[in-house]
């Protein structure tokens with residue numbers, strides 16, 4: 001037996017984005033002696049989807065993203081998903097507030113800023129939807145501060161540039177949540193990684209690509225890692241592997257060969273935004289404004305006029321516009337998609353496509369859009385926009401997950417999907433939305449699926465409550481607790 005086989009790491013985390021670093025911090029708090037090795041393909045951390053320019057920076061709390069509250073056939077609005085996401089975001093804020101109070105970030109690192117969230121719709125049907133949505137949601141403390149208006153002047157006071165040069169006769173409505181946020185997930189990732197690399201039992205290897213993994217005869221994971229600087233490959237061993245490789249997690253999951261990976265397919269969708277170059281306009285807008293997604297479009301394509309605050313500087317984005325590409329990572333290969341086809345996932349992928357033809361039409365339509373037609377969509381939100389003030393840029397890749405389904409053959413899996421091996425030695429995170437916002441709940445779920453007994457032990461629960469004071473309690477049903485926790489994090493995060 002080789003020496004490394006005898007001394008496997010306790011944990012190998014693949015990818016240095018927000019998911020691996022969040023899990024890494026939790027592991028260190030719960031199991032201080034655990035050895036962790038992190039492998040990252042790029043020469044920097046938070047360089048793929050967690051980089052602030054590769055995502056939209058929304059602290060998804062489902063305040064105003066209309067895709068989380070679908071209308072039912074009977075006309076009622078289903079808000080369960082929105083409640084879950086809002087409560088998960090409050091959990092993330094508690095964890096981040098804990099990191100802030102533990103000095104994980106330098107004083108000038110402002111990773112979360114208050115930027116109000118707004119839904120904006122037009123036309124009788126959409127206005128009626130928004131009114132009923134508001135009524136249903138404000139029954140819960142998580143949403144009770146949400147304002148609703150159909151009044152032109154109210155809306156103009158919230159988003160002046162959107163109402164300039166718009167007819168007063170046009171029927172519009174909006175909801176407004178003052179406590180919305182913009183988050184720089186890159187700073188969060190870096191802060192957590194700084195802490196991790198300060199621990200003696202954590203090693204980070206940049207420019208190291210994990211190429212393959214399989215179980216060895218002792219039950220540990222045998223992982224093939226290539227050092228991209230020297231070109232040399234080596235074998236390392238670990239008791240537990242987390243595939244936190246963003247778009248790269250799906251092919252690694254396939255390589256792991258675990259039974260639970262069968263029947264999954266992934267389809268990459270790239271995201272593009274228009275970015276405003278005119279600082280005067282940027283300074284006139286202070287909200288993240290969500291509209292209703294076009295018929296057939298995937299939820300992640302909901303158009304939004306988005307105020308971002310990155311490294312203290314404001315910018316204004318509009319999008320995303322979807323693009324078709326074969327790459328699972330922004331700097332991946334066009335062969336990523338064809339290489340992921342397997343006998344067990346071709347039929348589920350075709351079936352999911354067949355049941356979602358409107359999505360395919362939408363993607364083709366988006367890919368063929370001209371600069372002018374992209375710009376026309378922006379003018380629906382901002383009528384006075386001038387084409388010369390905006391430039392197009394490409395953000396990150398998302399991998400839309402499809403899964404085998406008994407009834408339909410294959411279905412689209414919206415949201416984030418955690419997959420664990422039956423022997424609890426591997427976990428992977430797939431999917432994107434609500435993504436980084438709910439990374440804390442997602443990583444708690446990874447721990448729950450991988451260490452069920454320890455997660456119900458007094459010791460772990462105590463540590464988890466230190467990091468997340470509401471841990472184990474419902475912020476959906478306990479209005480008093482929800483308000484108390486929100487006030488605390490608002491104060492600690494300086495919102």
Ligand SMILES: Cc1cc2nc3c(=O)[nH]c(=O)nc-3n(C[C@H](O)[C@H](O)[C@H](O)COP(=O)(O)OP(=O)(O)OC[C@H]3O[C@@H](n4cnc5c(N)ncnc54)[C@H](O)[C@@H]3O)c2cc1C
Pocket residue numbers: 014015016017018019020039040041042045046047048049050051054055056057058059060185208209210211244245246247248249252270271272320329395396397398429431432433434435436437438
């Ligand atoms: C256009 C767009 C907009 C988004 N908007 C939002 C938003 O507004 N709010 C929100 O909460 N979320 C948003 N998201 C989702 C969010 O960005 C992701 O959910 C989150 O960043 C994923 O973090 P991660 O750590 O899993 O992946 P990443 O940050 O992508 O990190 C994975 C890392 O793994 C590395 N890697 C990949 N393969 C390998 C390998 N084989 N070996 C070693 N390393 C590897 C990559 O280089 C990368 O650094 C958006 C995403 C996109 C693309």
